[in-house]
Amino acid sequence: MTEILQPQSPGIPLPVPTLYSQPYWDGCKVGEPRYQRCRDCGAITMDPAPACSGCFSTNLDWEVSTGQGEVYSWTTVWRPQTPAFTVPYVAVIVTLDEGFWLLANLINCPVDAVHVGMRVKTVFVELSEEITLPYFEPAE
Amino acid sequence: MGGGRVAGRVRGRLDIEAVARHPFHDVAIVGIANSDQARMLDGHDSTTITFQAVHRVLADTGLGPSDIDGVAAGPFSGPLTYYMRNGPSWRSHMVPSIPIILDAASAIATGQCHTVLVAHGSAGVYTERTSTAPWTRPANEFVVAYGMFTAAEFALIAQRHMHMHGTIPEHLATVAATIRNNGHAHPDAVYHGRGPFTPDDILASRMVADPFHLLDCAMTSEGACALILTTRERARDLPTKPVYILGGASDSFGPSYQHPPAWDLAGPSGRINGYAGRWAAQKSFAMAELGPTDVDVCEFYDPFSFEIIRQFEAYGFCGEGEGGEFIMGGRIGPGGQFPVTTDGGTMSFSHGGAAVQQLQRVFRGVEQLRGACATSQVPGAQVAMCSNGGAGALFTDVMLLGTETP
């Protein structure tokens, strides 16, 4: 029987937002995969940053992604980082359709089905009052 | 040489050959020492094991604390300077790995000091064995909740290469078996006598982070390493055979373990993280007036098996995507064209923590060029290439050592 990947249980270490990443985590709480776009040069910056990675301008706006993309690279982890994590879990770098990378875990998917090029979409899991975590799941 | 002549006139003399020489070439590594290495070193902490390596490196060179006028030892720089009472001395503030050796060489070459002690060690740091080692899992808001640690970060690099170029697990396993067999033979390796290993043994070990099996990964241990650098002039009066710094440089793409470790991460330069170390290697070869075919021994950093394949491509030993086939057929083993990581590296010799095992690549490069290796000595080795880091960590440092300078 092939195992279906699940989100992690509460108790894992959680992100501590910074001044400039807080809008990203606020977006997760309302189901919006947010990213930054530069008002000066139009480039996308991700992970959230204090300056544009295209022109280093600080003139950045938040936009909402479709949350759709495809797997750029992946790894299935069988030795947990700490006992707080349940294995197996799959880490993926996803190229979102807007053109930026995001690292997250893949869920709702058979453990042996992940591959480069696999279409995925964002799904949110609430882990605490402050943190709702984005995961990816197969997009059909 | 036009540049040499101009510089010679500015300096008011016509020593063109000396002016044209790269400043690193005036610096020699004259002392090397490893402390005891073990999975756990009873009765030691990081400071005491570092001091053991320092005592040994002073004995190697016949120098005393008062001969040292520069210290480059990360968190131990302050204590060493204070307890050796060698102040006022120059001090480096860098992490003790290849960049700190280049920092020390620059300080010597520019006359800030003449003899630098480089050291680092680690013991008693990794005690919570149900988790991966603490230095493998720095907390950052974009990785912390996804269970990331170094093996998973480097796996994302390897998996992308396998997808693009058809690199297969057998290629990775061949690297791991080669390096582990070097450690198996080495009497001072933590995993001495644990082999020999075939690629099938590597593939049969349990999976850690696909494509890395347990035996594709660095192990964890404790130990220290120390080096002494001085001027070419002073090296003549010392009992050890000097080994010269022919070239060295670093490529960084950002902080380790915070952002997605993408193979194609790049800016407008088009230079990609997947080939981190390529530009440092090109600069190093230019300083040394050498190319990859001149390298006799490859003391490459081996946090994970795939990293060796990546480095042969990055440094120009083979074409892009050809690394998997390149390392096959005994090319990187004892007696091969490019023997790698000849003491067993982080997979088998020792992996003391965040930095000490990076210094040990340079220790081994020097030992090879002294012709003093108890095992896996490359006969007549004259040029060694040493490296640190890896694309999973968004940086690679490179250094070339030689028995002679151009």
Ligand SMILES: [Zn+2]
């Ligand atoms: Zn911009």
